[in-house]
Amino acid sequence: MSPRDNGEIGPLTRKCPPSSGASGGTKGLLCPAFPTKLKDRVWHAARNRPILALLACPFLSARLETVRMMSFRDFATFRISSFVSLLICLVAAHALPAAEDHALPATEDAVFRDKVLPVLAKHCLDCHGAEEPEANLNLTTREALLVGARSGYIITPGKASASLVSQLLVKGSKPHMPPEGQLSDEEIEVVTSWIDSLENVPLPPRPSLAKGLDHWAFQSPKHEPLPTVKSAALTENAIDSFVLARLEDSQLSLSAPAQREVLLRRAAIDLIGLPPSPEEVQAFAADSSPDAYERKLDQYLASPAYGERWGRHWLDLARYADSGGFHDDLDRPHAWRYRDYVIRSLNADKSYAEFIREQLAGDELAPANPQALAATAFCRNGPTNDDNMGNNAFDREKYRLDLLDDVISTTSAVYLGLTVGCARCHDHKFDPIPQTDYYQLLAVFNNITRKDVPFGESGEPELAGKWTKGQAGIMAITDVGRQPRETFVLYRGDLNNKGPKVEANVPRLFQSAANFKPAALEKSSGQRLALANWIAAEENPLSWRVMANRLWQHHFSRGIVSTPSNFGLTGAPPSHPELLDWLATELSARGSWKKLHRLMMTSATYRQSSQGSKSAESVDPENLLLWRMNKRRLEAEAIRDSVLQVAGTLNHRVGGPGVKPRIPTELLEASQRNKWPVVKTEGPEHWRRSVYIYVKRQMAFPLLELFDIPSTAHTCDCRQDSTIPTQALVLMNDQFTADQAARFAKRVQVEVGPDARESARRALWLALGREPTPSRCSEAEEFLRAQAEFHQSAKKPADESATLALVDLCHVLLNSNEFLYVD
Incomplete structure (x- = not known):
């Protein structure tokens, strides 16, 4: 774009706006204005010369807005006085000695001032002057040039060939500077020779890198002393003291403990990803010993699962x-x-x-x-x-x-x-x-x-x-x-x-x-x-905090730092910083995940109910302070594994190459390479835990993908947790769920016989992991009766109709929120 295209008439003239003075301005009058780049040159000449700075003040303080408000007569006077000031400055620039700067020898300073700066002023200062330079690259001073641009250093002292500024000046470079125009070979030689002469000059600290040095995550974690709390009787271990201290500051407290059967299912899903059997739940509920819960945790932690x-x-x-x-x-x-x-x-x-x-x-x-x-x-x-x-x-x-x-x-x-x-x-x-x-x-x-x-x-x-x-x-x-x-x-x-x-x-x-x-x-x-x-x-300030936070995240649904892989300045601050430091030092001292699991899961904070409270929700609606346990949906693998576990078909074989269960044939056309086999009927070899399913990048396993398994293109620290209609539709209509519902029903019949009441009760026990209430049993029994009548109306024999009704009940239970969520 030429100067005339953007409204400029020449390097020292601009179009003036209409004057509002009494003397009557001339609309469109061409008037001189001192552009920023000229001020930059004068300021650079004056900056290390105190006397010159004094002389230059009238010129440097001039603003285009001031000029625009002048009448023609006032402007003429201003133009003459400014010209005299400018002339004095430029003469003095060569007459007065410069102060030492950036600890460089005077000879090198002189080279930059007398040779390099004129080249930069001629070609670069329009965009890279002192005021709001593009890319934060200020080329008006040596220090600014050494500090570099927003993206980093542009000079490698003593090595012009490795310096970005030199590379950008070369003819044909992409990108190229200046964007329009080309420095002569002599001008490029001036710049490169000066860079080569800086061999022993250290680069100054970059201002953008100085910020954040005192960021909390970059400091060594401290094993904080336990805070004093009013409700000390509620605490089970040190974790509770840190959580309660924050709660009490907000006039909140922990919720009541969860029921024992709810707590056991929560612990089982958390540690092994499988629901407990009815017999496990009953034995745990009947065990009144004070360490019954701790022993169950130890059992789960010792399981291959x-x-x-x-x-x-x-x-x-x-x-x-x-x-x-x-x-x-x-x-x-x-x-x-x-x-x-x-x-x-x-x-x-x-x-x-x-x-x-x-x-x-x-x-x-x-x-x-x-x-x-x-x-x-x-x-x-x-x-x-x-x-x-x-x-x-x-x-x-x-x-x-x-x-x-x-x-x-x-x-x-x-x-x-x-x-x-x-x-x-x-x-x-x-x-x-x-x-x-x-x-x-x-x-x-x-x-x-x-x-x-x-x-x-x-x-x-x-x-x-x-x-x-x-x-x-x-x-x-x-x-x-x-x-x-x-x-x-x-x-x-x-x-x-x-x-x-x-x-x-x-x-x-x-x-x-x-x-x-x-x-x-x-x-x-x-x-x-x-x-x-x-x-x-052990002294690494990040690694132990990061891992302790990840363990906490999977037990409490959210990390103490809610951005688990970003502890930097844009990451979320910790909700309980002292607790995070305490956990990090515990983990580094013990080195054991299992010990930290046990510590977290034996806390009163983990054991509390997930039931809401209107008064607490009004203070902390997102439960950041942990006044209750978070209810959460099972992950994709835990859903499929729980279906197999409840149906009694889970294959517990450990390790080895990945398995390829059935995928609908209409989807297999997408598998052009490394083809997935066509499986008409699944068997025990396919019913292994979902962690052993072959992970094919170009075709994720459909049932798991629907429930938010992550992309494997990059690391995933926190899965999405979506709720969409197709999830319910697939669980109701997918062949896998239908087959497993039938095997679930067969298991119930084998264990309790044909009695409808007992079948309903057993199916509820197996699916939900707790003793069903009489009303739930009656509701399920009525469902069985209605479904049996429906199948009989389709000319099915009575025995077959009863079996199909039980399959329907099992299918419904596998789709229920109580099965898919953990309290």
Whole structure:
């Protein structure tokens, strides 16, 4: 756009608005106005010269708005006086010595002032002046140039070729600066030579990265003393003291304890994902010993079903799948070993620190251990598109970096609650994470290669071996060697735009306390193990808080921090910060998930009823203070598993390759690669727990997808909880539910015989996990009678009609809210 196109007549003239002066202004009069860029030049000349600053005040204080309000006669006087002030300033700019600035030698200061700044003033200051510069890039001073733009540093001192500002000036660069026009070769040489001369100049701290350094999550957690509460008699353990203190501040208290049968079902669903049997509930209700509840918790925690339940929570975070996704959606024949590793580790109550180390660096920690190797699939679980990654070296390298971006983003979010992936192309917009932090973490993982490790004849994994199709193997990662691969900052994430070289390290926010010292191992760089050791260290301010919060989230429906993978400045503040710190220090000291489960579940806070209170709801409608327990719907896997458990058909076989239950044939046309088999009739081999269902990225299992299983494209810290009509329609009409309702009815008949009253009572017991009231039994019995009459009216024999009526009742119970929700 030319100056005339935007209303400007020339560099020092603008169209004046109509004058309202008594002398009568001339509409459209062309009048001089001092543009911002000229003021910037004068201000820069005056800023380090006190006498000049004094002389320049009249000129620098002039505002276009003031000029516009002048009459023509007043303006003429103003123009002459301003011109004299400007002339004095410009003369003085060359006559007065400049003060020392930014601790640089006077010669370097002079180079910038006399050579570099004129080039920038000529081409750049219209957009990048001192007042509201675009991209927050102010080019009027040396300090501002060294601080850089909103996206990060634009200068690498001593290395012009790695400096973004130099790269943008080169003819043909994309993007290019200035957007319209081109610096001459001589002008570019002035800028690049000056940058090369800054070899020993440190870059100043970036203002945007200084904010948030005192953020609560970046400080070490403290084992807070227990607060004093008025209702101490209500507390069962330390957790209750922290919760009650907040409640009492709002004139609230805990709700009454839940009924024992309700509490048992809640605990069973939470820990093993399956409802208790009627016999379990009756025995628990009759057990009056003071530790009856604690013993049931210990029983559930010791069950193999515990790892299957809580392993599924972790697999959401690890974006686990059995196929690669994208167009080809290739099978991953060994992915299930990672799933089994997680389940086995949780059942063994492996220390969380060891759990972290094995998943990030199992090959460095114990290369001969198949479990440790399988654990490293955490770094391989993300989507892949190997067959379409390109045929040239550039495309393959770009694809490799995209895969590593998934590793960095997932690792930082899952273990640290940080969104480091946001700093791949520029400094983090909100958290004190510069772009260099991202690439220092990239350097940690830059040596890895994906490898399917075969088992040797001895049954041990052979890292040096080559896996062949059909052979047993482990999906793992290994290092390409002991020498770290060179890693460079990539400006804007562009492989063509290399910046300075960086070394492996943790985010700079934590570097002073991290003691990050990789030690090269026999066949690897040791960098991942060093990172894992830092994450797992007791003094890490984030990892233990993040994990304690995740455990709390799955017991209480919401984390103390409601953004479980974002503990940064844009994350939610903790509702109970002292409690979170206390839990984090407990977890780091004990290292055991199971002990923390027990601590949370034995609290009075966990044991309270879920019933509402109008007075409490008026104070805390979202139950953020935990004055009652939250009622919640079962997750997708728990719904399917509970259906199988109640029907008596659940196959408890543990581990192994994923199973492929029946999917409606009309949906199978979408499976063009890695085809799903057509299953006409399901059997026990299909009725395993849902955690063992094959996870195909391009075709999620329909029943589970309907109830909000997450996408496996990225880590998921909190599932959606939708309520839509199609959920009820599928549960009523899906072949799986209909078949299981029939088997549920058959189980009832086997256990209590043909009596309608006893059949109704037993079906209610099995489905709802509590003794049915007489009114509910009567209601169910009346339903059986009416349905039997309906089937008889269709010419069905009496015995068959009674059986079909019982199937209908079982089908209805599997669709009931009492079955699908936990109080």
